Amino acid sequence: MTTADPTLETSAEQPRPWSRHASVVIPPLLVFIAAIALWELIIEVFEIQRFLLPRPSEIASMFVDDFGRLIRQGRNTLGVAGRGLLLGGAIGIGLAAFTFRTRWLAEGIGIYAAVLKAVPVISLAPLTVVWFGIEAGSKIATVAIATAPILFTYTLVGLRSADPNARELMRSYAAGHFRMFWSLHLPYALPFFFSGMKIAVTIAMIVAIISEYFGGSFENLGGYIRNEANNVHTVEVWTAIVMACLLGISQYMIVAGIDRYVLRWHPSKRGS
């Protein structure tokens, strides 16, 4: 009887991985659809005004209409986040690489990295405007200040996690400093670096958008949100938020994908 049902038949023939993927994708998808439906329903039932909370369908259609502009603005914000992350990464990873063998120095820097991580860095945004101007420069600087301590801390811990026996092995080969770093400490640091990177990309995007609230061009997601919110164009604000979400998620997934591929030898990625 079951074999008479074509859908059951095909699903039975599918190899296991498929059903595993399905079980990962389908539940969150159902929750998403339910949430959107509930949102529409609430607006319908309570007659909520458009400028307070627009309908998802309305946001969706405007998102499609404005897609070209949103992508352009998103690209600008992404550019700021990316360049800030690059700068912050260069500072954080560079400092970690140069100090990880000098305990007192790494510890000295580490304290300030911890302080910077505790401080809401975004409160520095008005200051960076004073230092680096109202346009991209100040926003890049804020992103760098926010991401450098994260990447410093993670990379430092990773570089130090190298097996002491393996260090002695390299020493027995009379390996130089660069060799030791490249062939031993770097691979050990990679899992930690990627964990830090997953946090840093998200932070970079958030900090980029918020620093755009503080002024400058409107040709980016933060500037657009600021401008449209001032005019109570709630639907427009929502389309920018959706774009920011999509960009943030795809960035995270790109990093996670690289992580999975590069570290396929690592115990956390090998599977059973």
Next chain:
Amino acid sequence: MTTTDNASETVAIGTQIAISFEGVRKEFGSGVNATLAIESVDLDIAEREFVSLIGPSGCGKSTLLRLAADLIEPSGGSVVVNGKSPRQARLDRDYGFIFQAPTLFDWRTVWKNVALPLEIMKISGMSKEKKDEEIERLLDMVALNGFESHHPYQLSGGMQQRVSLARALVFRPSILLMDEPFGALDEITRDRMNLELHRIWAETNTTILFVTHSIPEAVLLSGRVVVMTARPGRVQEIIPIDLPYPRTTEVEESTRYYELVTQVRESLSKAMVGGL
């Protein structure tokens, strides 16, 4: 009896001294917290000799090995390796060091793990073909052909240690320093590894200084067994092992073998009393 006839042919101990310890002392820490690990150790190891260091935990057997490897420096006395300072011997890549843990790099394949020393050392005049040949020869020697593209975590503990052995031999060092290399393996694997190591030693003219906890292992493999006392470590007794070569399972069943095992055991228990 045929094994006895072969003995003198398979093993030719050199007359040169490969490693020499003279009045060696090593202290860890300083002031009130200082611990004396080893004291006045005198020991000469000839070229192509196989010498085991055995003793209670904390007797400084590994310390002695690490001194020869220039991984640590002596507090007193002198260590000479191939007629040079241990540091010079290390820079000249005179020895290969094998740890109790295989210490392989998980991100590298078996092949690339064995290739690591050659990559680092950039041995002059060695072409890529020659290197590949050498790696293949070593993998053959430790019976790991067919596993070149596996990663270490896909291998058993015994196979991992064989990779580590191949890696230590690939640049043809004249000395092997082995720090309880088979200590973490099960009995059966360990027995097989012992016989393999013995065969490799006989084939390669390598001097081996071997730290172990196992009396049967020390007796089976060595030309001499050095029994050490507990902290501070000193040489209690050096027992020559006059078993025929090559050492095989037959040798392991001989009466002389059991006598020697007993002799080492008795010496060791005296060493432990002395230390306590």
